[in-house]
Amino acid sequence: xxxxxxxxxxxxxxxxxxxxxxxxxxxxxxxxxxxxxxxxxxxxxxxxxxxxxxxxxxxxxxxxxxxxxxxxxxxxxxxxxxxxxxxxxxxxxxxxxxxxxxxxxxxxxxxxxxxxxxxxxxxxxxxxxxxxxxxxxxxxxxxxxxxxxxxxxxxxxxxxxxxxxxxxxxxxxxxxxxxxxxxxxxxxxxxxxxxxxxx
Amino acid sequence: xxxxxxxxxxxxxxxxxxxxxxxxxxxxxxxxxxxxxxxxxxxxxxxxxxxxxxxxxxxxxxxxxxxxxxxxxxxxxxxxxxxxxxxxxxxxxxxxxxxxxxxxxxxxxxxxxxxxxxxxxxxxxxxxxxxxxxxxxxxxxxxxxxxxxxxxxxxxxxxxxxxxxxxxxxxxxxxxxxxxxxxxxxx
Numbered sequence: 001x002x003x004x005x006x007x008x009x010x011x012x013x014x015x016x017x018x019x020x021x022x023x024x025x026x027x028x029x030x031x032x033x034x035x036x037x038x039x040x041x042x043x044x045x046x047x048x049x050x051x052x053x054x055x056x057x058x059x060x061x062x063x064x065x066x067x068x069x070x071x072x073x074x075x076x077x078x079x080x081x082x083x084x085x086x087x088x089x090x091x092x093x094x095x096x097x098x099x100x101x102x103x104x105x106x107x108x109x110x111x112x113x114x115x116x117x118x119x120x121x122x123x124x125x126x127x128x129x130x131x132x133x134x135x136x137x138x139x140x141x142x143x144x145x146x147x148x149x150x151x152x153x154x155x156x157x158x159x160x161x162x163x164x165x166x167x168x169x170x171x172x173x174x175x176x177x178x179x180x181x182x183x184x185x186x187x188x189x190x191x192x193x194x195x196x197x198x199x
Numbered sequence: 200x201x202x203x204x205x206x207x208x209x210x211x212x213x214x215x216x217x218x219x220x221x222x223x224x225x226x227x228x229x230x231x232x233x234x235x236x237x238x239x240x241x242x243x244x245x246x247x248x249x250x251x252x253x254x255x256x257x258x259x260x261x262x263x264x265x266x267x268x269x270x271x272x273x274x275x276x277x278x279x280x281x282x283x284x285x286x287x288x289x290x291x292x293x294x295x296x297x298x299x300x301x302x303x304x305x306x307x308x309x310x311x312x313x314x315x316x317x318x319x320x321x322x323x324x325x326x327x328x329x330x331x332x333x334x335x336x337x338x339x340x341x342x343x344x345x346x347x348x349x350x351x352x353x354x355x356x357x358x359x360x361x362x363x364x365x366x367x368x369x370x371x372x373x374x375x376x377x378x379x380x381x382x383x384x385x386x
Contacts, residue, residue, distance in 0.1 A: 018269065025262045033257035047261060054265045055272065119253050126252045144214075145249040151214075170210040177241035180248075 006070045014061045021061075025054055028071060031147070032078045038142040039082035041131045049085060053078035075147065076157040079139050086135035129176050137172035140165050201235065202228075209239045213246045296346065303338055310334050 006027070012020035032053055037046035057064075057074050064073055130138050136158075143154045154165045208225045211217040217225065229236040310331045317327040352359045 018266065021269070022262065022266050025265050029257040029261050029265075030254070033261060034255045037255045046255075047258060047264075050257065050261060051265050051268060055268060058269060122248075122251070123253045123255070126248060129248075141249065145252060146254060169214075170207065173210060173213070173242055173245050174206075176245040176249075177238070180244055181241055 003070070007066050010061060010064055010066070010070065013058070021058055024057075024070070024074075028074050029054075031071060032074055034146060035075055035078050035142060036082055038127070038130060038146060039079065039135070039138055040085060041127050045085070049082055050078065053081050056081065072149075072153065072157055075143070076159075079143070079157060083135045083139060086138075129179055132179055133172050133175060137168050137175070140168040141172045141176075144169055201238070205232075205235055206238070209235075209242055212239075213242060296342075296349065300342070303342075306334070307338070 006024070009020040009023045013024065029050065033046060033050045036049040036053070037043065040046050040049060053074065056077050060077075064070065130141065133141065139158060140154055143149045143157060149157070151162045151165045151169075155162045158165070205225065205228055208217060208221055212222060212225055229239055313327050314324075314331055317323040349359075
């Protein structure tokens with residue numbers, strides 16, 4: 001069941017109240033942007049995809065079911081849009097050492113430079129690993145770990161079965177474990193700070 | 200050859216969906232199988248890594264950009280809606296032009312009155328005929344220019360036809376007011 005305030009904003013937005021829709025955007029922009037960023041691995045493209053997701057949501061507000069969570073609904077729109085974008089891309093396998101856009105530095109908080117650097121490094125490595133996964137696997141992983149959704153909820157968002165999600169998650173983790181192992185293997189030439197940190 | 204069931208149990212253990220008995224079974228197995236234990240350790244590393252992954256926040260401009268794009272798309276949609284209903288805009292344009300014609304009618308009636316009065320004198324008749332002809336030509340030219348300009352305006356701004364239609368009654372009322380005011384002054 002959707003939050004009553006959220007539902008009120010949705011109703012007002014359907015009636016043409018743009019301020020109400022702006023409230024929805026402010027409330028869910030971080031969630032949508034993070035999802036787009038984790039799926040697309042590119043800041044400017046994630047921003048564009050997030051905008052597109054909100055515009056699509058606005059144009060389909062009348063189709064929103066008040067019994068469902070609005071966050072789940074908007075994330076479903078965003079993830080489907082990002083998967084479409086990923087499928088249109090050619091299969092590019094990004095090296096674990098490939099730098100990620102500087103615009104992705106954590107703009108959210110004001111931590112110490114060292115913390116920022118560490119966090120950026122972690123973010124960069126995680127993203128590099130994610131980029132190696134197929135779009136469907138990547139989406140399942142992001143929804144599970146960043147949004148803490150259950151198998152059933154992820155299945156609902158991606159309009160598939162619970163067993164399919166389970167299988168995608170298992171396979172994705174397996175692949176990530178192999179990648180982590182490879183990057184840390186002796187003679188590979190890559191340091192793995194994640195393993196060195198004892199994570 | 201890895202035991203697939205055990206591998207599945209490892210994954211379920213990470214998601215906390217493994218029953219107590221299955222957990223005991225899995226961890227007993229890991230105590231005796233070094234390869235699976237290493238695999239489970241790697242899976243745990245992946246799990247921990249993902250659980251501690253930073254959450255990217257949206258750039259501050261995102262909401263503003265979305266609202267600006269929304270405003271722009273609504274404007275475009277409104278324009279398209281008008282362009283998509285040419286019947287409405289064309290009908291409005293026709294009515295507006297007919298009203299313009301009606302507005303010029305008193306001038307033409309006046310010219311006809313002059314023509315009838317001048318019929319007794321051939322010299323005056325000739326002058327009046329020339330003036331009426333010139334007047335008609337002028338009116339036709341003005342109408343032609345107006346029509347061309349209206350078509351141009353309509354092409355760029357379909358809503359202008361409706362605006363013109365809305366303005367016509369006001370203009371006519373003003374004209375009537377001016378004429379009545381003139382007649383009052385005469386009396």
